Amino acid sequence: MSAFSGESASGAETRLAVRGLRMRYPNGTLALDGVDLTVRAGELVTILGSNGSGKTTLLRCVARLLDPSEGEVLVDGQDLARLNGEALRKARLALAMVFQRANLVRRRSVLANVASGTLGRRRTWWTALGGLPAEELPLARELLRQVGVEQLGGQRADTLSGGQAQRAAIARALAQRPKLILADEPVASLDPEAAEEILRLLRQLAIDSGLAVLCVLHQPALALRYSHRVVGLRDGVVAFDLPADRDADLHIALLYKELAA
Amino acid sequence: MSVDGTTLAAAPRASRAEARDDSAATHGEGGLGRLALRILVGLVVLAILAQSFYVVQARPEDLVTGVHGMVDLLSRAMPPAWSECGDILWPTLETVDLAIFGTVFGVLMALPLAVLAASNVTPARPLYFLARGIIALTRAVPDLVWALLFVTAVGLGPFPGALALSVHSIGMLGRLFSEVIEDMDFGPVEALNLTGASRLQVFTHAVVPGVLPSLLGIGLYRFDENLRSSLVLGFVGAGGIGFRLLTAMNLFQYRTVSLLLVATFILVMAAERGSALLRRQVA
Numbered sequence: 001m002s003a004f005s006g007e008s009a010s011g012a013e014t015r016l017a018v019r020g021l022r023m024r025y026p027n028g029t030l031a032l033d034g035v036d037l038t039v040r041a042g043e044l045v046t047i048l049g050s051n052g053s054g055k056t057t058l059l060r061c062v063a064r065l066l067d068p069s070e071g072e073v074l075v076d077g078q079d080l081a082r083l084n085g086e087a088l089r090k091a092r093l094a095l096a097m098v099f100q101r102a103n104l105v106r107r108r109s110v111l112a113n114v115a116s117g118t119l120g121r122r123r124t125w126w127t128a129l130g131g132l133p134a135e136e137l138p139l140a141r142e143l144l145r146q147v148g149v150e151q152l153g154g155q156r157a158d159t160l161s162g163g164q165a166q167r168a169a170i171a172r173a174l175a176q177r178p179k180l181i182l183a184d185e186p187v188a189s190l191d192p193e194a195a196e197e198i199l200r201l202l203r204q205l206a207i208d209s210g211l212a213v214l215c216v217l218h219q220p221a222l223a224l225r226y227s228h229r230v231v232g233l234r235d236g237v238v239a240f241d242l243p244a245d246r247d248a249d250l251h252i253a254l255l256y257k258e259l260a261a
Numbered sequence: 262m263s264v265d266g267t268t269l270a271a272a273p274r275a276s277r278a279e280a281r282d283d284s285a286a287t288h289g290e291g292g293l294g295r296l297a298l299r300i301l302v303g304l305v306v307l308a309i310l311a312q313s314f315y316v317v318q319a320r321p322e323d324l325v326t327g328v329h330g331m332v333d334l335l336s337r338a339m340p341p342a343w344s345e346c347g348d349i350l351w352p353t354l355e356t357v358d359l360a361i362f363g364t365v366f367g368v369l370m371a372l373p374l375a376v377l378a379a380s381n382v383t384p385a386r387p388l389y390f391l392a393r394g395i396i397a398l399t400r401a402v403p404d405l406v407w408a409l410l411f412v413t414a415v416g417l418g419p420f421p422g423a424l425a426l427s428v429h430s431i432g433m434l435g436r437l438f439s440e441v442i443e444d445m446d447f448g449p450v451e452a453l454n455l456t457g458a459s460r461l462q463v464f465t466h467a468v469v470p471g472v473l474p475s476l477l478g479i480g481l482y483r484f485d486e487n488l489r490s491s492l493v494l495g496f497v498g499a500g501g502i503g504f505r506l507l508t509a510m511n512l513f514q515y516r517t518v519s520l521l522l523v524a525t526f527i528l529v530m531a532a533e534r535g536s537a538l539l540r541r542q543v544a
Binding site: 063065089090092093095096097099101103104105106107108116117118119120121123127128129130169172173175176 | 446448449451452453455456457458459461462465466467469470471473474
């Protein structure tokens with residue numbers, strides 16, 4: 001499995017560059033203390049770390065769901081940390097997020113959920129009134145096929161299993177035509193088989209479509225098997241940033257062992 | 262308490278009353294206190310009942326002597342004046358339309374208020390308190406009182422009744438709507454926000470589909486309630502079956518009264534069944 005690691009194209013274009021990112025919560029907790037991180041096109045990078053190490057905070061800062069206290073978040077060359085309002089909304093089109101829960105609109109069809117990923121591009125009065133952009137429906141169908149659930153498009157989202165819903169959520173993220181996908185524990189609520197399938201899909205998307213994928217995981221084994229690089233986070237600082245091979249295995253063991261000690 | 266016990270043992274010639282007191286004490290002060298509390302609560306409940314009998318001037322004997330009058334009334338009300346069915350169609354329609362108008366406008370005005378009055382989506386604190394205030398006020402004042410006010414303001418007829426139902430519905434619906442919004446699942450909202458969708462798009466594509474079934478259910482239930490209220494509103498001059506009922510009573514047309522009561526019964530049952538059926542459909 002570690003043989004995959006060689007595929008990460010080191011010469012490829014940088015999609016995400018995080019520089020000196022610090023995040024202090026209003027209650028004084030320093031969650032990130034100067035994080036540097038790069039994700040290139042075609043690369044799946046996994047962040048590992050114990051609870052409270054700052055993984056989710058890092059992801060949420062990159063997506064600007066949180067406002068970082070200091071540092072740069074360059075997505076496709078634009079510093080998201082410095083943008084606001086409409087400019088932020090536009091720049092954010094380049095990144096899509098997949099959550100632990102699929103977060104689909106339960107009572108709408110799967111196809112409608114996927115098509116809603118295009119709303120940022122299709123800002124018409126029709127879509128503002130709740131309509132779906134008809135011209136994007138073929139794309140939505142194509143994406144459902146790509147993630148392997150094309151037969152479920154007509155069903156209501158709340159009829160899907162966890163793995164199917166997460167696939168649909170990934171299709172919705174793709175409908176945005178992003179350059180970077182952030183995945184916050186995307187397999188935490190899935191059974192092992194579905195978890196592997198979702199990660200295989202994310203990896204394939206990175207390699208085939210040239211997407212950059214930054215993924216928070218809790219399972220070191222899965223991280224080693226599917227990612228190109230693993231980044232260890234400890235107390236808001238990057239402990240290691242390595243290709244996913246045996247060497248990384250050792251560091252990961254160390255990351256979690258220190259915790260147990 | 263052991264002290265009490267030794268005192269009791271040391272004074273066997275204590276009077277009976279004293280001995281009973283002491284033995285109660287040995288069961289524990291808590292037990293005694295609880296017993297006293299129960300007696301007190303019982304007395305208070307009795308007192309409340311007694312004063313309500315006194316205040317409403319309850320005279321059970323009148324029920325007995327009144328039987329004759331009731332039988333007389335019933336005999337004069339039977340059979341219902343079926344021949345007037347055509348005449349009561351209009352007031353019946355008025356009653357139904359009062360409920361429709363009141364519910365629709367109540368919903369239309371309650372929705373924006375509910376958004377302001379939901380603590381998780383309200384745009385600003387002052388607006389939140391303003392919306393909460395309006396909801397509390399319109400809810401606290403009964404629709405019958407609103408009808409009285411509107412009859413004074415815009416004159417007799419169904420329109421003041423429709424206004425009264427609308428205003429009262431704002432409060433009843435506003436509160437329930439805002440609770441639905443507060444309990445909403447924000448996952449899809451966050452997800453759509455991140456796709457770069459506009460605020461309005463997020464609202465129509467994530468918020469509305471998320472809460473619409475609950476809102477429809479509440480609205481349908483409100484329609485059911487408004488229909489029953491609209492029957493009474495006629496008594497203060499706000500049109501519909503109620504107004505007809507009042508006139509018929511005053512003119513001693515008891516067979517018309519019984520016909521109107523039959524119509525009322527059918528309406529209320531139909532609305533109840535219909536709204537329950539529709540609510541199951543949207544769930």
